[in-house]
Amino acid sequence: MSQPFAVGRTKLGPGQPPAFFPDIDVYFKGDLGLALDLVAQIAAAGASVLKGAILHDVELAAPEGFTQYFVPGQGMVRENYRAVLARHVVPLQDLAVIFRAARDAKLDLVMSVYDPEGLAFARDMQVDALKVASSNIVHAPLIRALAGTGLPLIIDTGRSTMEEIARAVGWAREAGATNLLIQHSPPGPPAAADTFNLRMMPALGQTHAALFGLSDHDTGTDSILAAVALGAHALEKGIRADAAHGDIDLAHALPISQLPDLLSQVARIHNALGNAERHFPTDRPRPPDRMGLFARTDLEAGTPLTSDRVRFSFPAAGLGVEEWDQVEGRRLARTVLAGQPIGIDDFDAPR
Numbered sequence: 402m403s404q405p406f407a408v409g410r411t412k413l414g415p416g417q418p419p420a421f422f423p424d425i426d427v428y429f430k431g432d433l434g435l436a437l438d439l440v441a442q443i444a445a446a447g448a449s450v451l452k453g454a455i456l457h458d459v460e461l462a463a464p465e466g467f468t469q470y471f472v473p474g475q476g477m478v479r480e481n482y483r484a485v486l487a488r489h490v491v492p493l494q495d496l497a498v499i500f501r502a503a504r505d506a507k508l509d510l511v512m513s514v515y516d517p518e519g520l521a522f523a524r525d526m527q528v529d530a531l532k533v534a535s536s537n538i539v540h541a542p543l544i545r546a547l548a549g550t551g552l553p554l555i556i557d558t559g560r561s562t563m564e565e566i567a568r569a570v571g572w573a574r575e576a577g578a579t580n581l582l583i584q585h586s587p588p589g590p591p592a593a594a595d596t597f598n599l600r601m602m603p604a605l606g607q608t609h610a611a612l613f614g615l616s617d618h619d620t621g622t623d624s625i626l627a628a629v630a631l632g633a634h635a636l637e638k639g640i641r642a643d644a645a646h647g648d649i650d651l652a653h654a655l656p657i658s659q660l661p662d663l664l665s666q667v668a669r670i671h672n673a674l675g676n677a678e679r680h681f682p683t684d685r686p687r688p689p690d691r692m693g694l695f696a697r698t699d700l701e702a703g704t705p706l707t708s709d710r711v712r713f714s715f716p717a718a719g720l721g722v723e724e725w726d727q728v729e730g731r732r733l734a735r736t737v738l739a740g741q742p743i744g745i746d747d748f749d750a751p752r
Contacts, residue, residue: 406580409509409529411449422452422637427489444506446661451508455519462486470649471590535559538569548576559586581611589618590652618653629670691717694743718742
């Protein structure tokens with residue numbers, strides 16, 4: 402059974418609204434001014450968390466090797482992996498400025514970590530939760546190191562098999578992780594909707610007795626809203642400058658100006674889910690849009706009540722139609738004129 406926990410001051414788990422993790426990760430392209438502007442707008446939108454990444458060392462990518470990513474209007478772009486990473490590496494001193502700005506804005510911090518130096522920095526900055534990026538779900542030493550901190554741990558399952566997911570969760574738990582969130586991470590553009598498999602998200606939580614959430618790569622917000630309806634405990638979405646385009650991951654990132662509306666939609670849908678049962682006070686008045694029993698013609702005292710002698714009409718008055726089985730065939734104790742409601746007092750006592 403999954404247990405609720407908190408990321409800083411943000412509560413996660415059953416009975417809580419889904420936590421939203423606006424992710425600036427690779428979306429500010431090393432531009433410190435843009436990063437600080439995104440942080441300020443995220444806080445102003447009403448978010449309680451900032452998600453980011455500690456990517457500080459270009460040596461995380463070998464000089465040789467290529468990656469592919471989708472750019473609207475261009476299709477798949479193939480580029481040297483280190484060249485891509487070089488555009489997104491942020492010196493630790495700049496990350497410290499961003500983190501402090503987030504703290505000043507009362508944002509909790511969730512950070513993807515890729516190496517021991519990044520982990521040491523995250524601990525020095527007292528981040529509130531750590532994330533295993535999908536690319537690192539097979540990285541046993543890193544997963545064990547993150548889990549060993551005792552901080553809440555998020556595992557992104559993108560592009561991984563069910564066996565790889567189970568193995569990563571096992572490594573994390575063996576290393577001491579107790580507060581665990583597993584993210585379902587569907588493929589990004591140009592993947593079709595029938596590859597998203599959003600039902601996998603709650604299934605991961607049930608299988609691994611953990612909280613569950615969505616790391617969203619849809620081009621719009623449909624998947625985020627569907628995840629709310631599926632009970633997600635946390636939602637992650639990349640956040641970009643409105644005008645940003647033409648680089649890795651931007652195709653599925655949300656323009657910052659749309660964040661307030663998305664947060665409002667998430668809250669509205671969560672509130673609309675409500676409870677699994679409906680309860681009313683015992684003394685509530687009968688709803689007016691129910692039918693009652695009315696005399697079809699003048700009915701004299703002693704007349705047995707039959708269906709051809711009554712009308713079932715709005716609004717409910719006298720006896721409700723739901724009580725028909727209890728009065729059918731009983732004799733009236735007094736005359737009821739045509740069009741008048743028939744009440745329980747109009748009958749003789751049952752024998």
